[in-house]
Structure formats: C-alpha cells, structure tokens
Amino acid sequence: MEDLVLTSGNHNNNGRSRPERHVAVFAFPSSSHPSLLLTLIRRLSSASPTTVFSFFNTAKFNRPVFSDFSSPDIRRYDISDGVPEGYVFRGKPQEDTNLFLAVAEEELRKGVKVAEADIGLKVSCLVVDAFYWFSGDMAEEMNVPWVSFWTAGACSLAAHVYTDLIRSKSSQIIKGSSAVPDEDEIVDFIPGFSKLRLSDLPSGVLFGNLESPFSTMLHKMGKNMAKATAVPINSFQQLDPNLTKNLSSELNNFLNIGPFNLITSTQNPPSEVDEFSCISWLESQEPRSVAYISFGTVCKPAPHELVAIAEALEEAKTPFLWSISNDSKKHFPEGFLERTTANGSGKVVPWAPQVQVLEHIAIGVFVTHGGWNSVLESVGAGVPMICRPLRGDQQINSWMVEKVWGIGVRIEGGSFTRRGTRCALEQVLSRDGSRKGFKERIEALKELAHKAVEPNGSSNENFKILVDVVTRVTL
Known part of the structure; x- marks a missing residue:
C-alpha cells in the first residue's frame, strides 16, 4: 500500500x-x-x-x-x-x-x-x-x-x-x-x-x-x-x-x-479541440434532425443493445452522431458503418466535444445514460433526451426527465430494442405536437438555468x- x-x-x-x-x-x-x-x-x-x-x-x-x-x-x-x-x-x-x-x-x-x-x-x-x-x-x-x-x-x-x-x-x-x-x-x-x-x-x-x-x-x-x-x-x-x-x-x-x-x-469558453470534425459534419445536417448518442466513459450498454440502436437509426433514417469507443464498434451490425457513412447520414467517433455538439442547431435529441452532468448539459443546450439509465443516480434522473420535467423519454422496457428505440426517436424528433412540447419545456428550463x-x-x-x-x- x-x-x-x-x-x-x-x-x-x-x-x-x-x-x-x-x-x-x-x-x-x-x-x-x-x-x-x-x-x-x-x-x-x-x-x-x-x-x-x-x-x-x-x-x-x-x-x-x-x-x-x-x-x-x-x-x-x-x-x-x-x-x-x-x-x-x-x-x-x-x-x-x-x-x-x-x-x-x-x-x-x-x-x-x-x-x-x-x-x-x-x-x-x-x-x-x-x-x-x-x-x-x-x-x-x-x-x-x-x-x-x-x-x-x-x-x-x-x-x-x-x-x-x-x-x-x-x-x-x-x-x-x-x-x-x-x-x-x-x-x-x-x-x-x-x-x-x-x-x-x-x-x-x-x-x-x-x-x-x-x-x-x-x-x-x-x-x-x-x-x-x-x-x-x-x-x-x-x-x-x-x-x-x-x-x-x-x-x-x-x-x-x-x-x-x-x-x-x-x-472559460470551451477550448476542446474538435479532432474528429464533429462540428463541421453537423453543419451539413438539417436543424434539429440529428440524434447525438453518448453514454460517457464508464457506462456501456450491452452489445445487443448497441445493435438495436444501430438498427433503429438505420430503419428510421435518422441522422446521427455517435460517440463510442473503437472497441465497441465491433458489435455494430455488418455493413452498418459503411452504409451510414457512405450516404452521409451518420458519423461515428471515439470522442466528441459534448457541450459544443449539444449546442449545435442540428442536434434534435440526446440519447444518454442519464448521468447528472449529461442531463445538465442537455438542459443548458435546450436538447430533449432519450434516457437509458445504467447505474447509480441515472434511474431517478431519468424519472425526473420523463415524468416530472417532461423534457424527454425513457427507453421503453428499460433497455434498447429496435422497436423501442425507433419509437422513442420518432416521439422526440417528430414534427407533431409531442416534439413541440418537449422543446418548449426544455427551452423554458434552459432559460432558467442560464438566469441562475x-x-x-x-x-x-x-x-x-x-x-x-x-x-x-x-x-
């Protein structure tokens, strides 16, 4: 010792x-x-x-x-x-x-x-x-x-x-x-x-x-x-x-x-170097259309859940920026990276400047584990969430996001499935009233956070x- x-x-x-x-x-x-x-x-x-x-x-x-x-x-x-x-x-x-x-x-x-x-x-x-x-x-x-x-x-x-x-x-x-x-x-x-x-x-x-x-x-x-x-x-x-x-x-x-x-x-304005060109890629996307996906550096969904996310993104034709370790990419469906990269609908990186990404107008939803820092960063940027809690306080944070603040949803059934993930993406990113409600509520909280x-x-x-x-x- x-x-x-x-x-x-x-x-x-x-x-x-x-x-x-x-x-x-x-x-x-x-x-x-x-x-x-x-x-x-x-x-x-x-x-x-x-x-x-x-x-x-x-x-x-x-x-x-x-x-x-x-x-x-x-x-x-x-x-x-x-x-x-x-x-x-x-x-x-x-x-x-x-x-x-x-x-x-x-x-x-x-x-x-x-x-x-x-x-x-x-x-x-x-x-x-x-x-x-x-x-x-x-x-x-x-x-x-x-x-x-x-x-x-x-x-x-x-x-x-x-x-x-x-x-x-x-x-x-x-x-x-x-x-x-x-x-x-x-x-x-x-x-x-x-x-x-x-x-x-x-x-x-x-x-x-x-x-x-x-x-x-x-x-x-x-x-x-x-x-x-x-x-x-x-x-x-x-x-x-x-x-x-x-x-x-x-x-x-x-x-x-x-x-x-x-x-x-x-x-101290963000000084993180965007070494994987996330922001320049977001510039080519439509406003509020992109799903940003990140579960931090500690929490990792199971391999079959990563497959479900990938399948749902491709099936729903949702543009996405996914921050994930290089080792975890081996779990993606065969050809997923090649297809989404080729048509410009997706970008997968080992690290992203999260605060800058969330503040970009192209981001429409944050798919997250519901860690407190991530929740606050999402609120600060005015971006609704899809939560998949994995441990610690993430369960109760996700309850607050969905049931109390009404600024996002928790994944159906508690873990990612192709159907549940697609439903959540459509609910938050759709052009109907549900998306407007999420956006209005989180914009109101964003304003209060900045005033505080x-x-x-x-x-x-x-x-x-x-x-x-x-x-x-x-x-």
Missing part, C-alpha cells in the same frame, strides 16, 4: 503574502467527482485569494485533473488508494472502491496533519465530497465548518437523506409472501416528490446489496448530512423548487450553485453564501 505522497504543482508562494486560511478538500476517486470538486475549489480560490486549499485524492484521479492546472493556492496531495502491493483484482463489484473506503478516513486524517505542517496553517474548514460522511466527525473534532458537496441533483440526494423513511414505509408494501417491495409500486410518501416509482430509487437505498461498503457509506451520508454547515449541489433551484424547499428545511445552507457546465463555459448563473442569479447568490461559510474563521 502506498504511503501519502505530497505533490503540488507549486509549493512555493513566489513572493505572495502568507495565506490567512487553510481549507482541506477531500475528493472522492470516482468518475467526474474530482473534476467537479476542483471546479468548485477554483471558484472559491478566485473569490478568496488569501485562502490556500489542500486537495486530497488518490494519484490515479489527481493526475488527470491537475495535468493542465497548477496554482500555488491549490495544492495537490496524493493519498493511498488502499490497494495492497501485488494485489490481484478479482472482478468483484466496486472492488477498488471498497479497498479505498477501508483506508480513506485514516489516510485523510494523516493527510491533514501533513498539509498543516507543510503549509504552516491549521485547517479552518473542510470542503468534501458528500460521500465522506465521516468528515463531519473530523470537522467537529477540529471545530471547523463542514461543507458537504453533492455532485449530482436534488432528486438523488433526497433519496439518500430519506433512506430510513423509504425503507420503513416500503416494508409495508410487500409483494406476495416474498417480503420484497414491489419495484413497480408508485409511491407518494417521499418528501419533495409528488410520486416516484420504487425501482427508480438509486441502488443501495431499497434494492441491491444494502450491506455493501458503498451502500453503507451512502446510508451514513444521508443520516449525517443534516449536521453539515453547508450542502452545496451542482444544480439550480428553479429546476426542483419542491425538492429545494424541502431539503432546505432539513439541511443547513442547502445551496444550489450550478449548473457547473454553464458557469465554466461562461468563465448570471451575476444576480440564484446560483450566484447561493455561491456568495458558500464563500462566507468557507472563509469564516472559527479557530
């Missing part, structure tokens, strides 16, 4: 005055979590130039987020990933995460002491990924504010905050004699939701392995979050007014401070409250 490694882009202040505050930042080593938290810390650093931030994560996840970024005020610290030397992974679910969770608290406690000695200042605030439920105890011991950052939406957060209530109420909803809650049951007892299907709750709340380290972590997180000094989330309050109102009554300083994708695009991040917008005002919490010296 690796020892704590201290690596910062620059530990020399280069003549700058000594910082007045020291904030410890705990990032969780998972998908987009570190980059979102670093985005928040960069904003906080700009708002508080006399504060130095110690950013803790495993080397594997610290390396990419700091690859093109260096600041004397945000110092990188690598902690152990918990994987013993010579360990052979067995392919168990969340195996790497479970190994990390076993050492995380000890590593972070040790890391804070090292950073305090390195910087010469006691930590005055903890800003952490909400997954680190135990950081509340650390903050209490240190007598400092505890900021618990939720990287996703209010809908999934509410499911974790109310896990005990959901489990208690659902125990009364028994299917037959199996003592198992009916997954298709629609319930109305979860605060902030007018209704919700039980099977759309995030895994670990009611279904799945409730005793796994990851599920236990989420349960403890939900139970302890009310003790946090502030709970900022990557969303905007006009998206979920009922959930925002309810969670504001349960949590201290519940602050919608997003969408981050709109804030970063405003402050304006100088006097709700997210910007909430961010000012967060800055006050983080820079408040309590020692």
Whole structure:
C-alpha cells in the first residue's frame, strides 16, 4: 500500500503574502467527482485569494485533473488508494472502491496533519465530497465548518437523506409472501416528490446489496448530512423548487450553485479541440434532425443493445452522431458503418466535444445514460433526451426527465430494442405536437438555468453564501 505522497504543482508562494486560511478538500476517486470538486475549489480560490486549499485524492484521479492546472493556492496531495502491493483484482463489484473506503478516513486524517505542517496553517474548514460522511466527525473534532458537496441533483440526494423513511414505509408494501417491495409500486410518501416509482430509487437505498461498503457509506451520508454547515449541489433551484424547499428545511445552507457546465463555459469558453470534425459534419445536417448518442466513459450498454440502436437509426433514417469507443464498434451490425457513412447520414467517433455538439442547431435529441452532468448539459443546450439509465443516480434522473420535467423519454422496457428505440426517436424528433412540447419545456428550463448563473442569479447568490461559510474563521 502506498504511503501519502505530497505533490503540488507549486509549493512555493513566489513572493505572495502568507495565506490567512487553510481549507482541506477531500475528493472522492470516482468518475467526474474530482473534476467537479476542483471546479468548485477554483471558484472559491478566485473569490478568496488569501485562502490556500489542500486537495486530497488518490494519484490515479489527481493526475488527470491537475495535468493542465497548477496554482500555488491549490495544492495537490496524493493519498493511498488502499490497494495492497501485488494485489490481484478479482472482478468483484466496486472492488477498488471498497479497498479505498477501508483506508480513506485514516489516510485523510494523516493527510491533514501533513498539509498543516507543510503549509504552516491549521485547517479552518473542510470542503468534501458528500460521500465522506465521516468528515463531519473530523470537522467537529477540529471545530471547523463542514461543507458537504453533492455532485449530482436534488432528486438523488433526497433519496439518500430519506433512506430510513423509504425503507420503513416500503416494508409495508410487500409483494406476495416474498417480503420484497414491489419495484413497480408508485409511491407518494417521499418528501419533495409528488410520486416516484420504487425501482427508480438509486441502488443501495431499497434494492441491491444494502450491506455493501458503498451502500453503507451512502446510508451514513444521508443520516449525517443534516449536521453539515453547508450542502452545496451542482444544480439550480428553479429546476426542483419542491425538492429545494424541502431539503432546505432539513439541511443547513442547502445551496444550489450550478449548473457547473454553464458557469465554466461562461468563465472559460470551451477550448476542446474538435479532432474528429464533429462540428463541421453537423453543419451539413438539417436543424434539429440529428440524434447525438453518448453514454460517457464508464457506462456501456450491452452489445445487443448497441445493435438495436444501430438498427433503429438505420430503419428510421435518422441522422446521427455517435460517440463510442473503437472497441465497441465491433458489435455494430455488418455493413452498418459503411452504409451510414457512405450516404452521409451518420458519423461515428471515439470522442466528441459534448457541450459544443449539444449546442449545435442540428442536434434534435440526446440519447444518454442519464448521468447528472449529461442531463445538465442537455438542459443548458435546450436538447430533449432519450434516457437509458445504467447505474447509480441515472434511474431517478431519468424519472425526473420523463415524468416530472417532461423534457424527454425513457427507453421503453428499460433497455434498447429496435422497436423501442425507433419509437422513442420518432416521439422526440417528430414534427407533431409531442416534439413541440418537449422543446418548449426544455427551452423554458434552459432559460432558467442560464438566469441562475448570471451575476444576480440564484446560483450566484447561493455561491456568495458558500464563500462566507468557507472563509469564516472559527479557530
């Protein structure tokens, strides 16, 4: 197991005055979590130039987020990933995460002491990924504010905050004699939701392995979050007014401070190189005619589902831009790539500049896994969605997209079939009233999202409250 490694882009202040505050930042080593938290810390650093931030994560996840970024005020610290030397992974679910969770608290406690000695200042605030439920105890011991950052939406957060209530109420909803809650049951007892299907709750709340380290972590997180000094989330309050109102009554300083994708695009216009000429290809397509398909870098539909998507696109004669790994292309139907490329109706790339693509007028629908970042990017661009959730919060996000916000549909039956995919494409892209309804609703949300991040917008005002919490010296 690796020892704590201290690596910062620059530990020399280069003549700058000594910082007045020291904030410890705990990032969780998972998908987009570190980059979102670093985005928040960069904003906080700009708002508080006399504060130095110690950013803790495993080397594997610290390396990419700091690859093109260096600041004397945000110092990188690598902690152990918990994987013993010579360990052979067995392919168990969340195996790497479970190994990390076993050492995380000890590593972070040790890391804070090292950073305090390195910087010469006691930590005055903890800003952490909400997954680190135990950081509340650390903050209490240190007598400092505890900021618990939720990287996703209010809908999934509410499911974790109310896990005990959901489990208690659902125990009364028994299917037959199996003592198992009916997954298709629609319930109305979860605060902030007018209704919700039980099977759309995030895994670990009611279904799945409730005793796994990851599920236990989420349960403890939900139970302890009310003790946090502030709970900022990557969303905007006009998206979920009922959930925002309810969670504001349960949590201290519940602050919608997003969408981050709109804030970063405003402050730092997209600089991603369109190396596969996606935008120039879109220029040749009709307005609102193209289906953009992407499931991110972690989630992958099964091979037979990829076949179904391809068959539906070709059958419906839907122009498409598909971002998919080169390895997955082997599952396409024979001749699919050659036929669609030859007639100009399709383009398949290993990577696409997603924000720029979604903002292009040719895009008519986003076929997505329903990850929170993708949902926010679609809302920010005003593009309706076809969702095929695969894991985590994607189920409940997709419920909101279809049933609450009315800005898209979930794939029929829960997985891609040729018929179901074609029906969804026709429903969202058709010229009749259904397409108009999707477009009108998501355009309305787009306008609210953009207003929220304006100088006097709700997210910007909430961010000012967060800055006050983080820079408040309590020692």
